[in-house]
Amino acid sequence: EIVLTQSPATLSLSPGERATLSCRASQSVSSYLAWYQQKPGQAPRLLIYEVSNRATGIPARFSGSGSGTDFTLTISSLEPEDFAVYYCQQRSNWPGTFGQGTKVEIK
Amino acid sequence: EVQLVESGGGLVQPGGSLRVSCEASGFTFSSYWMHWVRQAPGKGLVWVSRINSDGSSTTYADSVKGRFTIFRDNAKNTMYLQMNSLRAEDTAVYYCARGRGSYYGNDYFDYWGQGIVVTVSS
Numbered sequence: 180e181i182v183l184t185q186s187p188a189t190l191s192l193s194p195g196e197r198a199t200l201s202c203r204a205s206q207s208v209s210s211y212l213a214w215y216q217q218k219p220g221q222a223p224r225l226l227i228y229e230v231s232n233r234a235t236g237i238p239a240r241f242s243g244s245g246s247g248t249d250f251t252l253t254i255s256s257l258e259p260e261d262f263a264v265y266y267c268q269q270r271s272n273w274p275g276t277f278g279q280g281t282k283v284e285i286k
Numbered sequence: 287e288v289q290l291v292e293s294g295g296g297l298v299q300p301g302g303s304l305r306v307s308c309e310a311s312g313f314t315f316s317s318y319w320m321h322w323v324r325q326a327p328g329k330g331l332v333w334v335s336r337i338n339s340d341g342s343s344t345t346y347a348d349s350v351k352g353r354f355t356i357f358r359d360n361a362k363n364t365m366y367l368q369m370n371s372l373r374a375e376d377t378a379v380y381y382c383a384r385g386r387g388s389y390y391g392n393d394y395f396d397y398w399g400q401g402i403v404v405t406v407s408s
Contacts, residue, residue: 205357223398270393271392275333277331
């Protein structure tokens with residue numbers, strides 16, 4: 180099973196700042212990586228799939244990059260509604276696995 | 287509008303059984319792989335099980351294999367998870383989720399239900 184390790188665990192930033200979240204895989208997942216956003220009491224929402232493709236309705240301030248084992252989710256300028264937990268997920272080898280999450284909190 | 291609505295959760299004793307359901311609308315249910323993903327209190331997301339579009343192929347996480355059964359009724363646009371021999375560590379919010387469109391079911395999850403709470407405790 181592929182292990183995804185996200186860093187940092189918590190990111191404390193102010194609205195308008197840039198957020199950079201990392202996801203590292205225990206072995207190559209090629210380009211088969213997605214990012215989700217989850218707010219308290221809500222279901223996750225797909226943001227990015229295949230590393231860099233935004234899902235339907237996702238604003239352009241969200242972008243993804245990387246390949247192989249190292250991936251990044253960037254939020255170019257944080258909006259108040261972006262403070263949440265973010266998970267990466269791989270589909271290269273089943274079972275699909277998730278990272279442990281990065282919480283983006285208001286500084 | 288795609289909607290997934292779970293039902294059937296609740297409190298069950300260790301060793302007991304529970305069936306949760308996921309009713310779909312707003313898309314051609316019979317064309318998609320469907321999945322169950324769970325989240326223990328304060329923890330991350332864990333994939334549990336998947337079923338292909340016609341119900342002929344199923345896969346399970348090792349942690350639930352032999353205890354959980356996934357199945358679907360395409361005439362009712364509904365997927366189910368039958369959970370037997372429940373343990374305290376099965377306590378979680380269970381989400382049904384639609385596979386985004388991979389032919390083999392190795393997928394991302396593009397729509398999620400609101401989640402249903404399953405608590406295993408005496």
